[in-house]
Amino acid sequence: xxxxxxxxxLAAVITGPGTQTALAVPAHACTLPAPSGYTVRNGxxxxxxxxxxxxxxxxxxxxxxxxxxxxxxxIICLGSGSDKVTLSGNGNAEIDAGxxxxxxxxxxxxxxxxxxxxxxxxxxxxxxxxxxAGNGDNKIIxxxxxxxxxxxxxxxxxxxxxxxxxxxAGNGDNxxxxxxGDDTVTAGTGxxxxxxxxxxxxCEGGSGLNTIVNCEL
Numbered sequence: 001x002x003x004x005x006x007x008x009x010l011a012a013v014i015t016g017p018g019t020q021t022a023l024a025v026p027a028h029a030c031t032l033p034a035p036s037g038y039t040v041r042n043g044x045x046x047x048x049x050x051x052x053x054x055x056x057x058x059x060x061x062x063x064x065x066x067x068x069x070x071x072x073x074x075i076i077c078l079g080s081g082s083d084k085v086t087l088s089g090n091g092n093a094e095i096d097a098g099x100x101x102x103x104x105x106x107x108x109x110x111x112x113x114x115x116x117x118x119x120x121x122x123x124x125x126x127x128x129x130x131x132x133a134g135n136g137d138n139k140i141i142x143x144x145x146x147x148x149x150x151x152x153x154x155x156x157x158x159x160x161x162x163x164x165x166x167x168x169a170g171n172g173d174n175x176x177x178x179x180x181g182d183d184t185v186t187a188g189t190g191x192x193x194x195x196x197x198x199x200x201x202x203c204e205g206g207s208g209l210n211t212i213v214n215c216e217l
Contacts, residue, residue, distance in 0.1 A: 029075050029077075029094035029096065029112065030075065030077040030094070030096050034057040034075065035057075035075075037055050038055045038056065038057045038073075038075065039053075039055065039056050039057070040056075040057045040058075040059070041056055041057070041058045041059070042058075042059050042061060043058065043059060043060045043061050043063070043065060044061060044063065045061050045062045045063060046062075046063045047063040047064040047065060047066075047081070048060065048063060048065045048066070048067075049065070049066040049068075050065070050066070050067055050068070051068045051069065052067060052068065052069040052074060052076075053069075053072070054069070054070075054071065054072025054073055054074070054091070055072060055073050055074075056069075056074055056075070057074075057075040057076075057077070058074070058075070058076050058077065059077045059078075060076075060077065060078035060079055060081070060083065060098075061079055062079040062080060062081055063079070063081050064081045064082045064083060064100075065078055065081060065083045065084070066083070066084045066086075067083070067084070067085045067086070068086050068087075068088075069086075069087045069088075069089070070087070070088055070089040071089025071090045071091050071107075072089065072091045073091050073092045073093075074087060074091070074092075074093045074094070074095075075093075075094045075095075076093065076094070076095045076096070076097075077096050078095075078096065078097045078098050078102075079098045080098050080099045080100055080116075081098065081099075081100045082100045082101040082102065082103075082118075083097050083098070083100060083102045083103075084102070084103045084104075084105075085097065085102070085103070085104045085105070085106070086105045087105070087106050087107055088105075088107050089107050089108075089109075090107060090108045090109050091107075091109045092109055092110050092111045093106055093109060093111040093113070094111050094112050095111065095112070095113045095114065096114045096115075097113070097114065097115045097116070097120070098115070098116050099115075099116035099117045099118050099134070100116070100118045101118045101119050101120065102115050102118060102120045102121075102122075103120070103121045103122075104120070104121070104122045104123070104124075105123045106122075106123070106124045106125060106129075107125045108125040108126040108127050109125070109126075109127045109129075110127050110128050110129060111127075111129055111130075112129065112130045112131075112132070113129060113130070113131045113132070113133075114131075114132045114134075115132070115133050115134055115138070116134040117134045117135045117136055117152075118134065118135075118136045119136040119137040119138060119154070120133055120134075120136060120138045120139075121138070121139045121140075122138070122139070122140045122141070123140075123141045123142075124141070124142045124143070124145075124147070125142075125143050125144075126143055126144045126145050127145045128145050128146050128147070129142075129145070129147055129148070130147075130148045131147060131148065131149045131150070132150050133149075133150070133151045133152065133156070134151075134152045135152035135153045135154055135170070136152070136154045137154045137155045137156065137172075138151050138154060138156045138157070139156070139157045139158075140156070140157070140158045140159070140160075141158075141159045141160075142159070142160045142161055142163075142165075143161045144161050144162050144163060145161070145163045146163040146164045146165060146181070147160055147163065147165045147166075147167075148165070148166045149165065149166070149167045149168070150167075150168045150170075151168070151169050151170050151174075152170045153170045153171045153172055153188070154170065154171075154172045155172045155173045155174065155190075156169050156170070156172060156174045156175070156176075157174075157175045158174070158175070158176045158177070158178075159177045159179070160176075160177065160178050160179045160183070161179045161180070162179055162180040162181050163179070163180075163181045164181045164182045164183060165178055165179070165181060165183045165184070165185075166183070166184045167183065167184070167185045167186070168185075168186050168187075169185075169186070169187040169188065169192065170187075170188045171188035171189045171190055171206070172188070172190045173190045173191045173192065173208075174187050174190060174192045174193070174194075175192070175193045176192070176193070176194045176195065177195045177197065178194075178195065178196050178197045178201060178203075179197040179198075180197050180198040180199055181197070181198070181199050182199050182200050182201065183196055183197065183199075183201045183202070183203075184201070184202045184203075185201065185202070185203045185204070185215070186203075186204045186205075186206075187204070187205045187206050187210070188206040189206045189207045189208055190206065190207075190208045191208045191209045191210065192205045192206070192208060192210045192211070192212075193210070193211045193212075194210065194211070194212045194213070194215065195213050195214050196212075196213070196214040196215035196216070197214055198214070200216050200217065201214065201215045201216055201217065202215065202216075202217040203215035203217075
């Protein structure tokens with residue numbers, strides 16, 4: 001196994017397959033060094049299947065990776081590829097899945113999910129999260145909680161359960177069901193269908209033949 005030593009900021013970081021202990025505190029997710037108490041783990045350039053312990057910062061390094069975990073705190077940084085992330089417990093997850101047809105299934109908790117270009121499927125349980133899905137025909141499903149959801153250009157499908165959600169869908173023929181809660185929904189150019197659900201919702205569709213129901217403002 002070949003390892004290389006690089007300096008990132010003021011900390012030395014060892015790269016290559018295997019497990020290493022990070023030395024300091026990062027500025028934000030997917031930036032080394034890792035938070036105090038986290039262990040850095042690197043995948044291979046190929047397609048990996050890994051199970052992560054809590055307090056792990058994982059770099060996929062490309063390929064069609066499968067990443068699994070239970071309850072705990074995770075930072076997961078994946079490159080281009082059709083990746084699958086499944087975290088079945090409670091906790092905080094900071095995920096950058098990169099470009100590709102990604103599938104992300106997360107239990108209860110908090111965190112941020114970011115995907116690049118590709119048709120992604122993102123399903124999250126109870127909690128409060130920020131979801132940024134890039135260009136592509138994305139499908140996003142959330143249950144209970146206040147979600148901040150943004151999608152790029154594409155024909156997106158978004159279902160959100162009870163909670164005060166903020167949803168911004170990019171250009172395309174989007175379908176948005178915001179569920180119960182005082183939601184704010186905006187959409188770009190395209191023929192959009194928006195259902196604000198129960199409570200007091202603010203909805204705005206861009207240019208196109210839009211159908212908007214259950215929106216009071």
